[in-house]
Amino acid sequence: MNENTAILLVEDEDTLAIGLEFNLSAEGYRVTRAADGLAAVEQIQSSLFDLVILDIMLPFLDGFAVAEKIRAKDPQTPILILTARTELKDRIRGLEIGADDYLTKPFHLDELLLRVKGMLKRKKWYKQATEIMPVYRFGDNEINFDNFTCRAGDKTVHLTAHEAMLLKYLIDHENKVVSRKELLAEVWNLNSDIETRTVDNFIARLRKYFESNPENPVYIKSIRGVGYIFRSEPSQNS
Amino acid sequence: MKKSNDLILHIFIFVTAQLAWFLLLGLWIYWYVTNYILLNKVGGKISPQIITGTTNIIALVSGIVLLVMLSISMSLIFVYLNRQLNLTRLYDNFIANVSHELKSPLSSIQLYLETMHKMPVPRDKQHEFLNLMLKDVKRLNHLINSILYLSSLEQKKMVKQVTYDYYVYNADSIIRQVIGEALSEFKFPGKSVSIEGHVDCQCVIDRNWLKIVIKNLIDNAVKYSPNKAQIDIRLSTGTKKFYIEFSDQGVGIAPRNQKKIFSKFERIYNPASPNVKGTGLGLYWVKQIVAYHGGKISVESAGLNRGTTFKIALPIYEVSKKRYINRLLRLSKKYKPAMKVSDE
Numbered sequence: 001m002n003e004n005t006a007i008l009l010v011e012d013e014d015t016l017a018i019g020l021e022f023n024l025s026a027e028g029y030r031v032t033r034a035a036d037g038l039a040a041v042e043q044i045q046s047s048l049f050d051l052v053i054l055d056i057m058l059p060f061l062d063g064f065a066v067a068e069k070i071r072a073k074d075p076q077t078p079i080l081i082l083t084a085r086t087e088l089k090d091r092i093r094g095l096e097i098g099a100d101d102y103l104t105k106p107f108h109l110d111e112l113l114l115r116v117k118g119m120l121k122r123k124k125w126y127k128q129a130t131e132i133m134p135v136y137r138f139g140d141n142e143i144n145f146d147n148f149t150c151r152a153g154d155k156t157v158h159l160t161a162h163e164a165m166l167l168k169y170l171i172d173h174e175n176k177v178v179s180r181k182e183l184l185a186e187v188w189n190l191n192s193d194i195e196t197r198t199v200d201n202f203i204a205r206l207r208k209y210f211e212s213n214p215e216n217p218v219y220i221k222s223i224r225g226v227g228y229i230f231r232s233e234p235s236q237n238s
Numbered sequence: 239m240k241k242s243n244d245l246i247l248h249i250f251i252f253v254t255a256q257l258a259w260f261l262l263l264g265l266w267i268y269w270y271v272t273n274y275i276l277l278n279k280v281g282g283k284i285s286p287q288i289i290t291g292t293t294n295i296i297a298l299v300s301g302i303v304l305l306v307m308l309s310i311s312m313s314l315i316f317v318y319l320n321r322q323l324n325l326t327r328l329y330d331n332f333i334a335n336v337s338h339e340l341k342s343p344l345s346s347i348q349l350y351l352e353t354m355h356k357m358p359v360p361r362d363k364q365h366e367f368l369n370l371m372l373k374d375v376k377r378l379n380h381l382i383n384s385i386l387y388l389s390s391l392e393q394k395k396m397v398k399q400v401t402y403d404y405y406v407y408n409a410d411s412i413i414r415q416v417i418g419e420a421l422s423e424f425k426f427p428g429k430s431v432s433i434e435g436h437v438d439c440q441c442v443i444d445r446n447w448l449k450i451v452i453k454n455l456i457d458n459a460v461k462y463s464p465n466k467a468q469i470d471i472r473l474s475t476g477t478k479k480f481y482i483e484f485s486d487q488g489v490g491i492a493p494r495n496q497k498k499i500f501s502k503f504e505r506i507y508n509p510a511s512p513n514v515k516g517t518g519l520g521l522y523w524v525k526q527i528v529a530y531h532g533g534k535i536s537v538e539s540a541g542l543n544r545g546t547t548f549k550i551a552l553p554i555y556e557v558s559k560k561r562y563i564n565r566l567l568r569l570s571k572k573y574k575p576a577m578k579v580s581d582e
Contacts, residue, residue, distance in 0.1 A: 015370045016346040
């Protein structure tokens with residue numbers, strides 16, 4: 001079932017790349033390898049990939065820049081950052097730039113394969129969920145989940161993959177309270193208490209796009225101590 | 239950027255504090271002198287015996303000494319603070335570079351072990367994986383050795399720890415020979431090396447160390463040449479020294495970074511450089527080794543993307559610094575090679 005899934009592996013360490021290629025091929029994925037940043041960009045321009053595994057410390061062009069190029073071409077391609085850089089600021093930068101997941105070296109093979117699987121599954125979920133209803137409207141806002149562009153009032157915004165997924169998840173659970181942890185697990189595929197701030201940052205951005213007054217939101221409200229709730233019809237009394 | 243701002247802030251605080259001290263000192267002397275004059279004028283009339291000038295002068299002098307000493311100790315604190323800040327920066331660099339260099343081979347070893355643990359791997363693949371793991375183990379070993387070696391070097395245990403294998407050689411032949419050996423150990427494809435010039439003198443060299451220097455320089459030239467590395471080596475003789483120049487057509491070094499590259503754990507970030515890996519120790523080693531030989535290394539680069547030239551100056555045995563060189567030779571006789579220098 002994985003045979004039609006193409007993975008681009010961007011890794012400059014030969015020894016690691018050979019092992020990863022072997023394992024991903026054994027899982028049935030079609031693997032293409034790029035050994036540096038420029039080669040990765042070339043591959044991205046010339047062919048389509050279902051998922052990209054990306055190192056950060058790359059020759060010629062670093063992984064962050066490659067991630068930006070990927071996002072510019074297709075906002076929906078899942079990106080898994082695989083790097084030796086463990087600092088929190090790198091993780092946050094990676095996630096904010098639009099990477100879907102962040103795994104640090106040394107890593108466990110099973111974990112990597114599970115995450116790859118999870119990311120592909122979420123991509124599929126998103127695709128199916130948005131195929132039924134690619135355009136969603138609330139208030140003055142119109143969101144096209146297919147190409148991630150939105151009209152908010154009279155301005156046009158481009159969402160990142162995570163912003164879109166987060167919004168989609170909130171909309172799918174309209175009028176229900178969702179916790180930060182749930183959002184992290186479902187949207188980011190992370191099971192961690194540390195990075196709940198990431199959720200807050202993304203919510204803040206969504207509010208900036210869609211709320212006329214982000215300080216006093218009407219659509220995406222915080223429920224103190226629990227999480228967030230989305231309402232397409234702003235209620236009067238709360 | 240932030241680091242230099244920190245430094246400026248520290249200097250500012252230091253200068254302000256010193257100024258405050260000297261102002262205080264001035265005020266104090268002024269206060270003393272005016273009081274003294276007043277006392278002389280008034281006291282003489284009222285009661286002549288209260289003027290005991292000598293003790294007062296002792297008080298003045300000891301006060302000034304105290305203030306000057308405070309000021310000196312403040313300077314010392316400032317100097318040490320700066321040194322400490324520098325160490326912290328080095329430490330940060332060390333963590334960033336070395337942790338990456340350690341984790342990369344480690345993660346690939348782990349990957350192969352887990353792969354073989356997880357599923358049956360065909361025999362030929364097994365063989366390939368084992369070889370790759372061995373390669374990574376070797377890399378780890380080399381890295382750990384160089385870090386340990388560095389710390390023994392720092393502690394000035396050089397005399398006993400490092401091999402003394404210095405002998406008198408004909409400079410031209412030994413250098414060509416060592417360059418040849420170093421090149422044959424490189425597996426990089428597409429490098430081309432030319433050696434020009436001729437030196438006609440003798441030199442005292444530890445050939446293992448010299449090989450490390452040359453391998454490091456070749457390695458750098460290959461690493462920092464985006465295309466095929468072209469290395470030109472030129473030999474020439476001066477009055478007291480002879481020179482080996484290493485030129486490449488690589489990414490070059492911006493003038494403001496040219497001094498830094500020889501520092502420990504220092505790596506210059508240049509997005510154009512084709513290889514971003516390294517511990518930041520290579521050129522530090524090179525500089526130290528050249529210094530043991532009584533020589534000097536310098537770097538020249540017209541700037542980014544205009545190639546780099548390293549120039550090594552080594553003393554000619556016949557004419558220069560006999561005492562130092564002879565000591566090396568004497569020690570080489572005394573200590574048989576105590577430790578094999580790993581140069582891989």
